[in-house]
């Protein structure tokens with residue numbers, strides 16, 4: 914896997930790591946704190962989101978595994994997770 918630097922957990926300072934997830938038969942990636950289990954949302958791999966704007970599947974949201982990791986790393990590092 915590609916090395917992407919992750920900040921420490923904003924809540925407990927624990928180590929964060931990528932976690933492969935499977936949801937609705939789709940593969941995705943989230944980041945989880947190994948200590949308190951805070952996690953980001955799951956970014957799906959190779960799964961375009963439905964967009965009302967293009968009246969169909971939005972291909973710009975289709976991520977490769979590497980892109981999904983970068984997107985979820987950005988979410989984690991900006992601490993916008995809940």
Ligand SMILES: [Zn+2]
Nearest residue numbers: 922925946949
């Ligand atoms: Zn934590």
